[in-house]
Amino acid sequence: MRLEFVTPERLIAHEEVDELQLPGEEGSLGVLPGHTPMLVALKVGEMWYRKGSEKFFGYVGFGFAEILPDRVTILARIAEKADDIDLQRAEAAKRRAEEQLAEVKRSGNEADYERARLALLRAITRLQVSQHARRR
Ligand code: ATP
16 A cells, blocks of 8 residues: 655655554554545654565654555654654753653643653654664
């Protein structure tokens, strides 16, 4: 099946794939050719697709996927291929978010807590995606 994976800024992947997995709002969703048509909301998470015996990983930060029997279109708000993830930047974002969370524990500001929690989730997810890609 055809995979079209884009963000508003760039094309992430445009390939023929055998299988893929998406971070759906309701949980991760595996897709094989011939899947029932559906529209899926995506959360912050890891995605991967397989071409033959090779698996490719990517980071998705919200968006939608349209699944058709022979085509999957991922419209992500933010996304990166595993190889394009800057590890130092993700480590720095993780440290910053952890510091902010510690700070919020003292101030008790809920909006700040939520912002820091989401930033930490993005950073940890990027680090995981990169780690899984290196381990494949
Ligand atoms: P940071 O605090 O480092 O900016 P963030 O989680 O706030 O991280 P996002 O808002 O998710 O960043 O993304 C903003 C832009 O920066 C997007 O274009 C995204 O692809 C890119 N980006 C963010 N972090 C990384 C990273 N570690 N490696 C590569 N690109 C990144």
